[in-house]
Amino acid sequence: MRSVGAVVWLGIYHDIAWTSPVAGIILLSVAPTASAMTTSIIYWLGASHAGSFESSKLAYVLVGAVLYAHIAAYAYAPTLAIAEGKNLSIFQHVYISPKSSELYLAGRTIASFLISFGTSMIALILAGLVLSHLLHTTIPLIENPESVLLLVAALFLNVPAALGLGYLLGSYSLFASKFEWALPSYVAGILMVFSGALFPPSILPWPLSAFGNALPFTQFISAARDAIIFGSISSYISALEYSFVVGVVLLGASLLIYRASAKKARSEGVIDRRLA
Amino acid sequence: MRFELRPWIRTMKARALVRILSQFGEPLWIVVNVGFPIFSSVALALLYESTGLSGYTGFAILGGIMISFWGNVLWSMASQFNWDKQEGLFEIYLTSPCSITAILIGMSVGGIVGTAPSAVVVAIVGWLFFHPAVVASSWVAVVLTFSLTLASLYCMGMLLSSLYLAYGRAAESLNNALQEPVSMLSGVYFPSIGQLSPFPFGIQVAASLIPLTLGMDALRRTLFFSQGLSSVSIELIALAVMAIILLVASSAALKALENKGRREGTISVRIR
Numbered sequence: 001m002r003s004v005g006a007v008v009w010l011g012i013y014h015d016i017a018w019t020s021p022v023a024g025i026i027l028l029s030v031a032p033t034a035s036a037m038t039t040s041i042i043y044w045l046g047a048s049h050a051g052s053f054e055s056s057k058l059a060y061v062l063v064g065a066v067l068y069a070h071i072a073a074y075a076y077a078p079t080l081a082i083a084e085g086k087n088l089s090i091f092q093h094v095y096i097s098p099k100s101s102e103l104y105l106a107g108r109t110i111a112s113f114l115i116s117f118g119t120s121m122i123a124l125i126l127a128g129l130v131l132s133h134l135l136h137t138t139i140p141l142i143e144n145p146e147s148v149l150l151l152v153a154a155l156f157l158n159v160p161a162a163l164g165l166g167y168l169l170g171s172y173s174l175f176a177s178k179f180e181w182a183l184p185s186y187v188a189g190i191l192m193v194f195s196g197a198l199f200p201p202s203i204l205p206w207p208l209s210a211f212g213n214a215l216p217f218t219q220f221i222s223a224a225r226d227a228i229i230f231g232s233i234s235s236y237i238s239a240l241e242y243s244f245v246v247g248v249v250l251l252g253a254s255l256l257i258y259r260a261s262a263k264k265a266r267s268e269g270v271i272d273r274r275l276a
Numbered sequence: 277m278r279f280e281l282r283p284w285i286r287t288m289k290a291r292a293l294v295r296i297l298s299q300f301g302e303p304l305w306i307v308v309n310v311g312f313p314i315f316s317s318v319a320l321a322l323l324y325e326s327t328g329l330s331g332y333t334g335f336a337i338l339g340g341i342m343i344s345f346w347g348n349v350l351w352s353m354a355s356q357f358n359w360d361k362q363e364g365l366f367e368i369y370l371t372s373p374c375s376i377t378a379i380l381i382g383m384s385v386g387g388i389v390g391t392a393p394s395a396v397v398v399a400i401v402g403w404l405f406f407h408p409a410v411v412a413s414s415w416v417a418v419v420l421t422f423s424l425t426l427a428s429l430y431c432m433g434m435l436l437s438s439l440y441l442a443y444g445r446a447a448e449s450l451n452n453a454l455q456e457p458v459s460m461l462s463g464v465y466f467p468s469i470g471q472l473s474p475f476p477f478g479i480q481v482a483a484s485l486i487p488l489t490l491g492m493d494a495l496r497r498t499l500f501f502s503q504g505l506s507s508v509s510i511e512l513i514a515l516a517v518m519a520i521i522l523l524v525a526s527s528a529a530l531k532a533l534e535n536k537g538r539r540e541g542t543i544s545v546r547i548r
Contacts, residue, residue, distance in 0.1 A: 034456035046327030189315020
């Protein structure tokens, strides 16, 4: 626990303490806020002109846009830790230290989750306020302690799935020395299309819709919407249950893959390789 | 130093060639660059479709094409001198007889040629999946608008490269922070100025100071609303003026930074 705690502190320091913490948080909140506003405005523009505008659907897009960016932001942490660590000769030292690199990556992911948790909440509130004013509408979000608590619980219960995805991407990053920098855009892009962030996966053709619905992230976003838009507790519990269970399975499988990859990477001598 | 055309062109060509060869020598870079524009285009086109307004899917595809270039400007123009400084290349640029402006323009030309394959892939995939209704009445207007938008955008990248040089390590975080808000304000995926814009007049005026805003607006009008050269002439003039001003400003900013760096002895300081 002490090792993970130390890495969490290191991760927070790495991500926001290069400037003043307030400036760091503001800079990290700008992108998800603007991204959520962009997608919400696209919905507003399209739906207003098609005569199908509904404020609950605007809330649907806003919440989905904030949450897919949140998952993408911290699921990428292990890849960044490995890629940057290899370039700066830090990862080799982590690897030969008495604690495992899995703990290091878990700590960095948790740090990234905590920061992204804060920036996502800022983005949700700020984008919601600005959009209500800009688009002259009310965004029907349920704002009471219970719904906020349910949202926070959903965010925490999604950590195993995101960490699992992080280990999977990290397994690849051990061997890569170029393409890993493109992974965040691919992860964000895949989530944008398949996780039901902006539209229900059912509009995708089969089997893509089935793939989208099977993702734990899709069910997490759905549970979050149930908590703060629809207020449907039974639907919230079933979606979150699925997301958590599949997330734990994904985490277990990803850890095994990561360990096998690290062993192979060591035998091939690529752990300290910087350029392909 | 007296201006000589031949070394200037050779410098520009040499810098452009490095970019082009590195891009086309490693096709994986196309896969790297195409990820974000392609997924965001598809997702946002599907979002337009899900609202029942499939006629606007072209906005998302065009946005994906232009975001490839905007990403290239931010990550391969604005940040480049800062990275060159960390690698020890920047001091070599300054001590060589080469013109810095020629190096910057070479970087831009190389960047445009290198990004073109990604933009083409986005256009082809977008067209195949969504068949956006393109109703251009004047392809001359489209090509001219596109060229002037890229010219002014890359000139903005040149100016940013000198600013980022001054910011040092903060450059990467600034890039991450700038990319999305500028995309939103400049209306990469939806009209941010004009009748369809959700923004108040003041914000539309401020957004118009970004070359991408005027370029995107003019491109959408020429491609999807069949407007001709005369309808977008003001935007074209504004883009050309912006390109010239930004080019001159970037050259002056780099000169000022060079002088300051010499005085303070920070030109070769790697990490700040």
